[in-house]
Amino acid sequence: MRPSHPSPRGGRGRRRHARTAATALACAVALLAAGCSGGSDRPTSGRSSSGPQGGEASQAQESYPGLPDELGRQRLSWATCQAPTPLQGTSPEGAPGEEWECATLTVPLDWDAPEGETIPIALIRERTTAPEADRIGSLVFNFGGPGGSGVATLPPAAEEYGELRAGGYDLVSFDPRGVGESAGVVCLDDAATDAQNQELTGVPDTPEEEALSERQDEEYIAACEANSGELLPHVTTANTARDMDLLRHVLGDERLNYFGISYGTKLGAVYAHLFPGNVGHTVLDGVVDPDPDQVAQTTLQTEGFQLALDHYLAHCAQQDGAECPTGSDPEAGNQELAGLLAGLEESPLPTSDPDGRKLTSLIALTAVAAALYSPDTWDYLTLGLQEAVWSGTGDTLLYLADLYTGRDAQGRYSNQNAANNAINCADDPSGMSPEEATAHEDELTGISPVFGEYMAATLTGCEGWPVSASETERPAYEARDAASPLLLVATTGDPATPYEGAARMQEAIGGPGVAPLLSFDGEGHSAYTSGDACVTGVVNAHLLTGEVPEDGRAC
Known part of the structure; x- marks a missing residue:
């Protein structure tokens, strides 16, 4: 996900600021890398296939149930996009090209009080290059987090989805509520964020560090409440799914055609539960584990990151000569890396950063996990x-960590981590006491000497967050009445959303008949952008022609 005391927690993500050191490593890292059976029918696009294509390209022909007409019949005024804002995260390419259009959707702040206050949802699209007669409609993307800006992420990623655009889809994404320019949650300012990141160098394990961590938590939570308190109860995944259905309606699509990655798979599954009759052709890649058992989920993810680390260390050990800094023995390399991180808690490394920041243990861990x-x-x-x-320098690791945490060269942070906290705690306020979490440290450290201690810290959850359990709406996933199957895609070497979690999501949604599973035997988080021709072929066939693979298909 995506501010800089993270440990890997893709899907559920970072829940508190300092003590838990937990961030969803799910969205911004995409910028670092920057024979089937079943029926075949073209995706249902409803009115969108004949909808206007100009600057004001969308208008709801009918009002949306339960909404006043000014929301349910609103038009989208598409215009040339500007560069992403600091809240969204700056793009290396700056402003998107002229083919990109942006607009704003207006949604209720509180879906239970739709005639009350409203908030904006920032949108972006690139229209299909297919002839009008072959246009399918919109394909809506969520790239993960929670907290990732779709407006900032889609343009640099769009080349990966070129066949889908050429095949008839407008590529569309958005900043979910609480993210970027969609009423983005604001907590600490940039200077205070940097100060906290430098002040606490590792997971607190002394009384003094515990006191510092507690103070940082209090400062962080107070800032979130002061700057965004009214918004915090309303940034649930379920409310974002409701926003997404209004977006479908205003775009003119009878059904939502959707591509969700990492946290985006959770959002897509929740959408299918709430709006089963509106489910179009859907791909969920890098599937989040829906298991509500926090310990089981944390254990699985610790295993996932350790597996990916073992694969990296084996790759590093095979380098020619003495180029691998963790040595020629991958097992010993784990201890070397754990020793490096432990040393950075006591003696952070200097960098050439103009603001004088040093490489701490937690920042280094961010870089390792992100890579x-x-x-x-x-x-x-x-x-x-x-x-x-x-x-004895930390420039490259600091740079990798900055890419992940959304810090640009001017020292400005996107709001992805504040949004990540807010969305996860709005969905599920549960968590353990620090003492209860510490009881799992030995078990998790036994699984991973590098990540275990940090993963144990994530178990404390949302303690102190200013949203009560009565104000939350826990996600639900069952969608046996979905109008179209949801294709799940899982990678065997995925560190952030481990492969085993996809089977549990399949069961939660309704089984193989509702959500067939495509497996990719490979490395990395999500499969479609791996370049594997088998994966892209199966996914493209599903999205473009409605072809449904057999459950258990492997690439």
Whole structure:
């Protein structure tokens, strides 16, 4: 997900600021790497296939049930996009090209009081290159987090989805409520974020560090409440799903055609539960584990990150000569890396950062975990570890961590981590006491000497968050009445959303007949952008022609 005391917690994500050190490593890391059976029918697009294509390209022909006409019949005024804002996260390419259009959807702040206050939802699209007669409609993306800006993420990622655009889809994404320019949650300012990140260098394990962590938590939560308190109870995944159905309606699509990645799979499953009759062709890639057992889920994810780390260390050990800073023995490499992180708690490394920031243990852990999201970034991790181990400097690891946490070259943070906290705690306020969480530390450290201690810290959950359990809406996933099957895609070496969680999501949704599972035997978080021709072929066939693979198909 996606501010800088993280441990890997893809899907559920970071729940508190300092003590838990937990962030969903799910969205921004995408910028680091930057024979089937079943029926065949074209996706249902409803009115969208004949909808206007100009600057004001969408108008709901009928009002949306339960909403006043000014919301239910609203038009989208599409215009040339500007560059992403700091809240969204700056893009290396700056403003998208002229083919990109942006608009704003207006939704109720409280779906239980739709005639009350409203909030904006920032949208972006790139229209299909297919002839009008072949246009299917819109394909809506959520890239994960929670907390990732779809407006900032879709343009640099769009090339990966070029066949879908050419095949008849407008590519559409959005900033979910609480994210980026969609009434983005605001907590600490940039300077205070940097200060906290430098002040607490590792998971607190002394009374003094515990006191510091507690103070930081209080400061962070107070800032969130002061700056965004009215919004916090309303940023649930279920409310975002409701926003997404209004978006479908205003775009003119009879059904929602959807591509969700990481947390986006949770959002897609919740949508299918709430609006089963409106489910169009749907792909959920990098499937989140729906298991409500926090310990079981944390254990599974610790295993997932350790598996990915073992694969990286084996790759590093195979380098020519003495190029691997963790040595030629992958098992010993785990201890070398754990020792490096322990040393950084006491003695952070200098960097050339103009603001004087140092590489702490928690920042280094962020870099390591982020680089495990794709084998394309393994060599950057090796370079960063070479600098840290051999040169005593932390520039590359700090840079990798900044890419993940949404900090740009001017020292500005996106709001992805504040949104991640807010959305996860609105969905599920549960958590253990620090003492209860510590009781699981030995078990998790036994699974992973690198990640275990940090994963145990995530078990404390949302303690102190200013949203009560009575104000939350826990996600539900059952969708046996879905109008179209949901294709689940899971990668065997996925660190953030481990493969085993996809089977539990399949069961929660309604079984193989509702949600067939496509397996990819590979590395990295999510499969479609891996470049595997089998995966892209199966997914494209499902989205473009409605072809449904047999459950258990493997690539």
